Amino acid sequence: MPMVGPLKLKAQLLCGDELAMGPGKADLLEAIVGEGSISGAGRKLGMSYRRTWLLVDTMNRCWAQPLVEATPGGGEGRGARVTPAGLEILAAYRALEAQLAKASEGPLKALEQRLLNAPRSSQHGASQDEA
């Protein structure tokens, strides 16, 4: 996801209860473009084949047209490609991210002035939180 200085931005598109597009799925589409297969993309991203395949299946079920399709041929090493619709959706998502990053620059200034570079240590022995 885009980082703008200390700001981390995340944009997720929902389709019902499922996540149609987000940072992980956009990265996966780019990896499929680069690797030419679902299995290769999963390896590149350090994901299991099953997980990679589930992400592709979810994407293909959430949009009017499939984003990824098998390339002709068959067998164990058969390939996959991102469809023209998938490439357009990927580009539109990256454009949305870029627009969000740009829009954050102004409002971020007031916050950055007060934000420390590193946290002070806790006076109470507290551990980190994640909220």
Next chain:
Amino acid sequence: MPMVGPLKLKAQLLCGDELAMGPGKADLLEAIVGEGSISGAGRKLGMSYRRTWLLVDTMNRCWAQPLVEATPGGGEGRGARVTPAGLEILAAYRALEAQLAKASEGPLKALEQRLLNAPRSSQHGASQDEA
């Protein structure tokens, strides 16, 4: 976090490895304003006292000035208030969220046209994923 139609946006401000401000911490500050105590705010948000207190501690360590301070008095039910610096940071964070929501409207249109209202069912018996 702001929802813009099917789009879920999340903005997180990092201070080193810790999260200085995000949706949960902003909600917590608002609950402290409303409830007048850390324990009351935690109850309102359904969090344990320990967790609520850790979130406050993290915020107070990440910014140039504390965001939350104890109100005078003492004992079990002693109160807390959001400091003037805390109120300014909260307002600036909410302004950032609003700016992001506004900036997303244009780029979102191209995506919404292709997004289904609900996912098609899987042809392969796959379960949901969370990426």
